[in-house]
Amino acid sequence: MGSHHSPAPPHLVSQVCGLPPAPIAPPTPAGFLNHPTGRRLELGAAGSEVMQSNTAGLQLLTLSRGAAAPPMAMVARMQQETWLLGCGEDAQRGVMTQPCVHTAKVDRVLVPSLGGESVLGLPGMLCTISSGRQHGHEWSDFPVHVYGPPGTLEFLDTMLAVSRTYLQMPVLVHELVPGPIARPEPTLVNARARLYGVSVPPDLCNPRGYSDAEMTALLQRTAVVGSQAKRDERSGCLPLPLPPPGDPSAVVGQLSDLQWTIRASAEAAIVARAAQAAPHQRLSFLIHEADKTGHLDVEKALALGVARGPGFGELKAGRAVRTAAGTTVTPDQVLGASLRGRRVLILDDAALEGPGRGLLPVLRGSEGEEDPPEPCDVMEAAIKARSASRQLQALKSEDRVALLDAIADTLVAHTDDILAANAQDVESATGKITDSLLQRLILKPAKISQLADGIRSIGRQDEPLGRVISATQIAEDLELRKISVPIGVLLIIFEARPDALPQIVSLAIRSGNGLLLKASGGE
Structure with a gap:
């Protein structure tokens, strides 16, 4: 769930949160969006992760080589746009293996730092995108926008020039600079690769207060015509709360106090903060989704x-x-109440430990709200879950079985107390949820007994850890074995019926995994 500072890979933390209208500023992770139409990741018939239909218009996917490895990248899809968050080595292969991601339609890449874990896959990714945009394709003239710290343009220019790469589409690199603006307007840097560069000043020094990077506007700047870029006027997006105009002559203070706001479209804006000073500047990004008009009665x-x-x-x-x-x-x-936009926050360890930690308090309660929700420190919870996982893995099989037996015995011994609390829950929920959900909420003595028996049966199953799944003789005295091991930490969004929690916990204990739990939004 985490990693250390450079040269180790950055830790990407993404949270989707519903917030009231407020000036755009990077928030702290404060729990997942409690919304019944949130993104679901399910295992398809072919065994690959398939993003199911999402009426909320936001899709997130992590591309990783495995639980023990840091993510190569993350993919965010919003309305008609596909964004790539980070682009580590081999990210293009990860994208191409996902049936829900069309490489030709990746149009924005957010680069947290110039560390290899964030940028080494970028040249190859641009080639992959270009190969999907053959001449005459409806997206062939659609530019790809790269946002990163100073030095991103030089890195790309060097890599593309040495390899003499030809790209089908223009690439515009937005360098978020704290100092003087070297390129106030997009400038052609590499004609063969169609590489452009532009310097983006912090909001404090920006006469407009933010940078307008809507696709249709940038197409004109990069002399591209005939694009298919369109905005869905039926989306019902409310105006984004953009910063006021800045002063170009303003004195720049601490780097950690600077903020770059980029209006990507009517549906979303990008906000960036620097978590570490140059020459190893690391950026934290916030994708801010616009609020939407309420439902029509x-x-x-x-x-x-x-x-x-x-x-x-x-x-x-x-x-x-x-x-x-x-x-x-x-x-x-x-019209009903407006639907609050969500925020996707991408942080690395430098942001959590260094000056960028100043970004975190924003979500701890919105000004003017009554009874703001208690903050959920996701990082702290994840670290504790990881520690618990390691402790479980250190236990013998019989010790984990004893834990399950103790849970089952406790459920049976406290049946009366559980039923009394359940009766209060049922009374409180009556008339507030559907009859089908209410029936799932009701507990009876027989159901508790069956639950206890099920937990004991999990303990009687064969030991899942350390089991040799397959073995291959590679050479003399060299054998390659595939052995079952814990995943590490599981994030489970589950239906909030009373028997779900002990079932999930029991499976995690038996398999030596830590848990992060969240009830689904519709419960």
Whole structure:
């Protein structure tokens, strides 16, 4: 779940959080989005991870070589855009093995640092993207935007020039610089590779207050025409809370106090902070999703005289509609509360331990909110889960079985107390959840007894650790063995029925894995 400072790979922490409108600033990880339409990762029939349909418009996927290895990259898909977060060595192979990610449609790459774990796969990734954009393809003229610390452009230019790489699409490198702006406008650096560079000043020194990097605007700057870039006007996005104009003559203070805001589109913005000074500057990124208009109350709109058809779209777009009777219906009359946008935060260890730790307090409660939720320190919980996993792995098989027997015995011994607490839960939930969910909530003595028996049966199964799955004779006195080992730490989002928690815990104990648990949003 974590790693150390350079040269070790960075630790990417991504959290998806719902927040009220507020000035964009990187938040602290404060728990996963409690939303029933959140992204689900399931194992498909072919054995590969498939991103299921997501009406919320946000998809996240971690590309990794295994539980013990750091992630090569992360993929974020929002509306019509696909973003790559980090680009370590072999990231292009990881992307190409995922059926849910179309390499030709990767259009933004966020580079946390110039460490090999973050940038070595970038030249190869650009070649992979280019190969998917053959001449005449609808995305062939669509630029790829790379955001990174100073030196990113020089690294790419050197790699592409030495290899004499030809790229199908333009590549625009946005260097987030704290000092003087060397390239205020996109400048062609490598004609063969169609490599452009632009310097992005911090918000404090930016006359606009932020950098506009919407695809359609940048297509004009890089002299690309005929692009398929479009914005879905039906998305219902509310204006992003962008920073006010800055002063180009402002004195730059501490690097950790600077912030770069980049408006990627109407749907999202990118915010960056520097967690470590040059020459090894490391960036933390925040992807800020715009809030969306609330759900349209169709019955209420019809009752107010709005006819079915274009009028509904006008109301969703925030415009008033005049009915056939001559009355005016405003959006606030028929729209529910706005849907709060989510934030994806990418940090490395330098951000958590160095000056970048100043980013963390923002999510500890939004100003003006009543009863802000208690913060969840995800890093602390993950570290504790990892420690617990190692302690479980050090136990003998019979000791882990004894733990399971103790859990089963405790459940049976406290049946009356469990049933009494469950009756209170059922009474509290009646009328607030559907009948099917309510039935799953109800516990009976027989169900507790069956649960205890199931936990004991897990202990009676064959020891899952250290089992030789296969062995291959490589050479004389050299044998290659495949042996079962714990994954390490499991993150499980589960249905919040009473018997799910002890079942999950029992399986984790038997297999020597630590746990991070979260109830699914619909419960």
